[in-house]
Amino acid sequence: MNTIIIISVLPIVLLYLGLYKAQKALLPVTVIGLLAALACAICQWTAKDTAAPIYTGMLLFNNFSVVFSSVTIVSTILILLLSKGYFERISRHTAEYYAIILFSLAGIIVMVSFNNLVMLFIGIEIMSVSLYILAGIKKSDFASNEAALKYFLMGAFSTGFLLFGMALLYGSSGSFNMDAIREYVVNHPHIDPMFYTGIALLIVGLCFKVGAAPFHFWTPDVYEGAPTLITAFMSTVVKTAGFAAFLRLFSACFQPLSDFWTPILLVITIITLFIGNITALYQQSFKRMLAFSSISHAGYLLFAIVSLGAASGNSVFVYATAYSIASIIAFGGLILVQQQGGSDNFESFNGLGKRNPFLAFVLTVAMLSLAGIPLTAGFIGKFFMFSGAVSRYHIGLVIIAVINAIISIFYYFRVIIAMYFRADERAELTVPVYYKVVFALSALATILIGVYPDLIARFI
């Protein structure tokens, strides 16, 4: 449980560091603190998954929580390493950014270890409120402000749905506690219609948070308007956490009622896949393409919930990990290209194979992984998702997913084509050391997981 405590205390330490102008210490302290939190989380892992609820049943830090805390903390560390020098350029208040990101992470840890609907709500709110601020952190930038306002309005709206849904669940089952809700579902032959309404509202709220269609309208604008690193944080860490919470709630409480909600989620999944992929196809901006592709990846992640089973947690974990590390490379590459004179269009990547072979190579690995080509982690994720869906006889869904995977080749390979096959006379591009480390680690992890997925695929 020390993980939550460390991650909650760390931002306060950082704020004090900021107060005493110790700018240089910010990054090392953050990284060390997060590594400590990571170590604490890993220590909680037990071979037989025997964790018991703590804090009067509010939280349950089981293996599921350990695994998802770890992946979100590691992704955050990687993103913060990329932020070296990035926040300083935007504004002078660097300590606040680190602190807010960590507050958001604290909310995320609560989201992956809740055992009570109230904690789920609190976790989501801690995360979201931090994100509203982060999206608008470029104070003088018009797009950033627009992103923050849009995100806040839509987010507040969806929170309403979430809260209303929880209230209805409470009204019919008499408790916020997940064990009590599960008991209610299992023991009552006639479930209150109010309870079903509650589930439907929860689906709306959660789909909004994870950016699944048709509740995705905020994603492209917010992702485009927010500073690129914040976008990276939102589309990797936040999305992973959203799915972890989604899965935890549904597998713990609503599994017996799957006849009711599976059709709803099936429709949502199919719409999400098509909207994400087809819109991504028409984008000229790399950043916007990543935003839409993140919608389509939400669609693939929904597979695990549609075909809910014992392997779902593992599938989401592997898929989210693969997607996160590949996205971090993509966003990191985008930052570098933008900094050195490019826009965020595909053309900025022209000739990157010559301008910086290393960057071009890791970006290629990332794109192949996002496209789900074998020997990369992304393929393993897709394979687990497809297997889950086929095992539940959602063959039609898998065929739709296959068609979408083919569509996605077009826009991911556009980057590869731009980098290697289109000439450009721009100057060579230098990659700072921190970026090199993050890129090398991420690319290596992508390939290692792709070749030997047992490295991570047996912890849930």
Next chain:
Amino acid sequence: MTVSILLFLPIVAAVITALLKNGIAKHAALFFSVAQLVIALIFLSKFVPDASTQFVIDVPWISSYGIYFSAGIDGISMVLVLLTTVLVPLIILTTYQHQYKNEGAFYGLILFMQAGMLVVFTALDGFLFYVGWEAALIPIYFICALWGGENRIRITIKFFIYTFAGSLFMLVGIIYLYLQSPDKTFDIHNFYKMTLDVKHQSWVFWAFFLAFAIKMPLFPFHTWQPDTYTEAPSGGTMMLSGIMLKMGIYGVIRWMIPNAPLGFFHFQALAMILGVIGVVYASIIAFKQKDGKRLVAYSSIAHVGLIAAGIFAWNIAGVQGAMIQMLNHGINVVGMFFIWDIISRRLNTREIDQLGGIAKVAPRFAIGFLIILLGTVGLPLTNGFIGEFLLLKGVFDFSVQHYVNLVLAIIAGLTIIFGAVYMLRMYKNVMQGETNPLTATFADVSGTEKFTLCLICVLVIALGIYPQPILHISEAAVTQLVNQIGSKFTM
């Protein structure tokens, strides 16, 4: 001694070669590929030509999904391992005259592709098979797109998406088989034992058929092929036509028909018809081609159509014919593309109409060309003959069994004539007649070119005169497989 050394050496070689400088890389690649051939020959010397699978490696890979790194060599695999390991050094030799920019990457990708193809030819686990299948695709995409002709970007992405689409459906088929298997593994022998009903087998059949028909390619899934073959650099074209398309044929023999026999027999006639249509259609188009490389590409579709028809007949003669024809077609098509590579490198054109009379100025080249050409059209005592003979025998046996498909068999038989017509016409227009100002300066082959050409010609003639050793390798395995599936059908 397990097959793993054969699978991992090319990966190591690929990484080393990719890091080397221009000038050294091609020699290193040649060295590694020859080493690979030597290893394959050692395997061959220890190989017992019965129906068993030998040199098996079987270690857990992804435990939660019952996936094993499981590979081995039986008679059918052995022929294809030989094909791959013989052709790769040959192909590297044919590219010796080219000065590729970033040579290390080029040869590294070729060696990596070799690893992928060897995995495909030896895999005994469905998941491993799929991984090898895709691992061979990525390098060839980059080879074509980086070193190809003018329209390469558009054409290679079409090629990639076509084949990737097919293979994803195959993946769904494999996952489906896995979930139906009693002990939840991807082991091919478990797949073989399963008895699904006709309806489900039909789905599995189509999932595999799409992937393999696109890869071979069979009519009407061939539209990516001529463009890609034309635009790819000659080394890439040879890898594609010489070895990679055999992945599709091998897949049909090993994975499609045995895993979905009822589905296959349900659609057997349709598959045969597609094969035969491909033969006729491609031959007619080949006849009209002006670009030499494109002509060879279409002739390849025609040959593959016949091989496919022979396999779809599913009797011992047909499948054995396919086995030996895969090897021989590989050698011949590499030879043919090499011929056109030599011509286009010297004269900067592949237009058949602009050429003529080359035989007068380059007699050695003319002899080499003629021998390879005769092998391609299947003249007796060249390597093409025995394969085509067995394939046609297989198709005729099938039609005698079923009485109605005799027309199909006769049309398939016409291919030998078609092939001879367009090939000999090409030879006449390119090599004979009077020289023109362009071809008068044609320098005869020498050095590495001569050596490579000689090597190919020796193979063409040697395998033509005495094909028995090759047939012997695969005989027991093919007989067992065909009988096993045939008995399922009669049940």
